[in-house]
Structures are given as C-alpha cells and as structure tokens.
Amino acid sequence: DVAAKKRKKDMLNSKTKTQYFHQEKWIYVHKGSTKERHGYCTLGEAFNRLDFSTAILDSRRFNYVVRLLELIAKSQLTSLSGIAQKNFMNILEKVVLKVLEDQQNIRLIRELLQTLYTSLCTLVQRVGKSVLVGNINMWVYRMETILHWQQQLNNIQITRPAFKGLTFTDLPLCLQLNIMQRLSDGRDLVSLGQAAPDLHVLSEDRLLWKKLCQYHFSERQIRKRLILSDKGQLDWKKMYFKLVRCYPRKEQYGDTLQLCKHCHILSWKGTDHPCTANNPESCSVSLSPQDFINLFKF
Secondary structure, eight states, X not given: OHHHHHHHHHHHHHHOOOOOOOSOSEEEOOTTOOTTTOTTOOHXXXXXXXXXXXXXTSHHHHHHHHHHHHHHHHHTGGGSOHHHHHHXXXXXXXXXXXXXXXXXXXXXXXXXXXXXXXXXXXXXXXXXXXXXSSOHHHHHHHHHHHHHHHHHHHTOOOOOOXXXXXXXXXXXXXXXXXHHTTOOOHHHHHHHHTSOHHHHHHHTOHHHHHHHHHHHSOHHHHHHTOOBOTTSSBOHHHHHHHHXXXXXXOOXXXXXXXXXXXXXXXXXXXXXXXXXXXXXXXXXXXXXXXXXXXXXXX
C-alpha cells in the first residue's frame, strides 16, 4: 500500500501543471558565494522564488523573461533541480499560450523553442551521464511537446483588425519614419517593408539603418565591418546584418530584476523585501539576464 501511494504521488507530481509558489517573491544571494556557501541559493531556487509566471503577463518584463529562458535553455538546464525544471516548462507553456492568444512576439518564441530543442537533443544523447534530472521518457515527452508548440506557432494566421479608420500608411512620412526608428530589430524593419511598396522605400532609408547600427554597436565595431555600395557609399543595411553575425546586439528591457547592494536580496522592482537601508531604492542595481545567470556561477 505504501509503495502504491508513493507511485501515485510521484505520478501526480510529474503531471502537475501548477508552479510551486513561495510566500516571499525575493531571494537572498550570498556575497562572494562558493559551492559550499551557496546553500539553497541556487539558480533553480531563484527561478522558483521570483514569480516569473506573473512577470510574463507584464509587457515590460516579457522580453526579459524570454531572454532568461533562452540563456537557461542554452547552457543551464542541468543546473536546475527537478522542481525548477518543471517550473521552467510550465512557464514556457504559459509563454507559448500567451503568444498563440495575442499573436505577438511569434519569432521571438520560435527562436526560444528551437534553442531549447537543440539543447535537449544534445543532452538526451548523453543520457546515463547524469546530465539531466528525471526519467529519459519524460524528457522525450517534453521534446515532443516542444515540437507541437512549434507547429502551432507555424500555423498561426495573423488576423487583420476590422478597424477601418486611419492606418499606418495614412500618417505623414515623417511620422512613419519616426515610428520605424523605434524598432530595434532590423528583421522587423525588413518585414515592415514587405507590407506595402511605399513602406519598402522607407525601410531602405540609409539614415534609418545607420542609427540602428550606431544604437547596437560601438564605433570601433562598425569601423571593422565597413561595406561600400556600388555608388561608393556606406551600405548601412548590409553592415547591420554583418555586425549582428559578429557581435551581440544591445539588449533593452522595460523592467529588470534588481539586486540590492545593501542586503544582497534579488527581486523584481517594487517588490517589498526586508531591507535595512534608509533609502532602499538607491541601493538597487538592475541586472541583465546574463548578470542574473552569473550570480549563480561558482
């Protein structure tokens, strides 16, 4: 009877879709941690405690969480505990469902799923070397789920709004260019240029691509990748895509995780934590997704 109850409990835990919640939405990070001093303060525990399920519903935090999921998928999956891996997949499922519903950030999630699937293919081949926590059949099932999500994203048909009022192309050219300058990904510019012939002309504007290059890359990086057009001018569009292949682009997020320098507590901005500083906000430092990962390397 005891064995039967244990099997039933294990099966229930393996199938649950519920994230493991904690009352506190922050975690203490040991200063100068080592493997011996880290204690419970691991990447997996931080992932469980920092309320990422709620964060993905906030448009300011969505891209941040997706980038963090991508970094974990690339190289940190084996650092997660069994519960953290389950939470990872649950949060990923919520991200996919959100994208399927609102039809935004489709390419971003496609790239995330492809990164995760590629990593799992490599790790599953090394089964038996204790690289993944859990049964191999469970990971094969998760890979099949990822393929199913990819198929769903590929089948999305963008529905045109029924609104018949003012459209983007009805705006003055200066406003259209101003909006285009707010796009931080060159692929979005190319896609926008394919929507209409007039937009294609605007999307080829040299100044637009020059500003995009200067936003993402340093002057030194740009000088190393100069490309001239047939007219002898700098081809900023070709330079941008060449620079993207050679260097990481600048990351920009509406909201990030914060580390309090005074008490070494990690949390989302606005989250109450037991800080003894007179002005806690002045002690907070924004962390990029890679900075977050680096906190738990030792």
